[in-house]
Amino acid sequence: MAVHEKITIAKAINASLRASMEADPKVLVMGEDVGKLGGVFRVTDGLQKDFGEDRVIDTPLAESGIVGTAIGLALRGYRPVVEIQFDGFVFPAYDQIVTQLAKMHARALGKVKVPVVIRIPYAGGIGAVEHHSESPEALFAHVAGLKCVTPSNASDAYWMLQQAIAGDDPVIYFEPKRRYHDKSRLDTEAIPDPLHTARIARSGSDLTLAAYGPMVKVCQDVANVAAEEGKSIEVVDLRSLSPIDFDTVQASVERTGRLVLVHEAPVFLGVGAEIAARITERCFYHLEAPVLRVGGFHAPYPPSRLEDEYLPGLDRVLDAVDRALAY
């Protein structure tokens, strides 16, 4: 069953974990409710039944403890894949992630490796209560020693997670939770792209939209609408937020001359700010317009009745596209 014509991102992640655990007996899955329940999003559904409680570990409700013990397990030679239940709950573990996980390889002058993968369902759009809809990726991408990736479709979800697990660095793997049940094609025998590369999700010639995770679909919808108005939009799915594949973005912007960055996370000091600065430096003479950003506001993620207004949607992205094209 190499090709799934339509598989959800959640099921692709499940298949990916299964493949990693079958390939390497040192791979462990640990987190809150990941065992019998299969996780609150059922992403780890059935894994404990098939791989046992020794490899699929329900943990106490203590995020620092989960990540801290995962570090210890990694030092012993295991490859723990940790689930943080929701984005807003990662902060008790932030100390372990930043002061220990990220720095241990450098601290040990390369003598120890800590291949811990931390899966975080992130971003909004599911009508949740507070702390369940946040986009903290910039807080992790900012930290040297960590790698950060986020898939936008089933195939990338499947391959990127296995690549993250197989690598020897700590990786934060952000899962776009409102896209968990979006279906797309997966060929489990395909040859995947290297992990930290961006992908041209749609070719175009007038403007580049760069996005990742949940916003890729919005940008593809924007490109469709813009096409009806005779505008040709290229969509870059960044996929990796640390490192960022600036070369692919640069090549795209050199073709289109315009760049709009889109993410759910607040615009201020976000991933888009870094890309805007770098692309301005790299593509100064190719740019026909200032690099624009569309994203969240400098405000706490709002109550869910307001999230449709807060989240960058079709209209807000189109507005930015129009402003960029007006130059």
Add this chain to the structure above:
Amino acid sequence: MTVEGTAQRKTTRGGSKRTTAKKASPARNKATRPAEQDELVQLLTPEGKRVEHPDYAIDLSPEELRGLYRDMVLTRKFDAEATTLQRQGELGLWASLLGQEAAQIGSGRALRDDDYVFPTYREHGVAWCRGVDPTNLLGMFRGVNHGGWDPNSNNFHLYTIVIGSQTLHATGYAMGVQKDGADSAVIAYFGDGASSQGDVAESFTFSAVYNAPVVFFCQNNQWAISEPTDRQTRVPLYQRARGFGFPGVRVDGNDVLACLAVTRAALERARTGEGPMLVEAFTYRMGAHTTSDDPTKYRADEETRAWEAKDPILRLRRYLEAEGLVDDAYLAAVEEESEALGKRVRDAVRAMPDPDTMAIFENVYADGHALVDEERAQFAAYQASFADADAAAEEN
């Protein structure tokens, strides 16, 4: 906290010590669970007199006893040398273990080679027991690296500076040992200050629910920089273990024999599948927290002098001399060896080169990272531009 609250806290604390212990003792099963005493486990008095303890026996050969003495003398010498090197500007900082030699040598000598140690930044005596070259400990304090040894060479992890973080690493490592079906044990060192950290509480929880083979070795040296232990806890620290479901014991941290005996028992428990145990080594930080600290601002000389009388090295020496296990020639030989160690450390530190500038970019990632590569190349080119300018200036 209000004044009344403080008063109440003190009363409760003073009163609870004995009653809790008495309540617990009839129920405890001595065969499987070490005793939880409110008294110190002691096998050697400050006067150097051997005493017995019902739960913790020890029988060491004269050679082993002399070895413990030698370990403590050499560790103290190394520590004093490092303090001096800091004063001379050769080290940026030093965290002295002065006074804690027995806690560290006793527990360190209880370990087997296959056991694994997760230290704080003050475990110089444990490092010595593990065979880590003392000069390697000094690199981070000199500022040439953040940890200069291979943790897996001696099963001695790098020093951890963030207080308490390593207790979780130890617990996770122990969970791995358990999964491997090995009979090794893991020991996590931490202090009275760290006992307030959430990570320490979480490591107690995780180790207890998974029954992980880990020993928590708390050196209660009475001071967390300027904060006394009663700013961290209102119960004796070893009693915290009970609430997590494993035993805790308080040992005289200045008694190397007791520290060895209790740690051995705790490690043995871990190895035989009985799970974690907390050992509180009741000791005293004779020096400053680090060379940047000034203890005269927060603690009284009398207190320090009272602890001087309990010196860990002096008491073992008294015992060895009284038993005729050492003679002047042996003591002189140890003295000579410690002088040689001091000189070796001095020479090694003074000869320790600064790292290459480009080391900034090394080992940030195991598998590399495009941004690090880009910045390394840019910085190398920037550095090289000076070389070019220098060369041009020379030509002119």
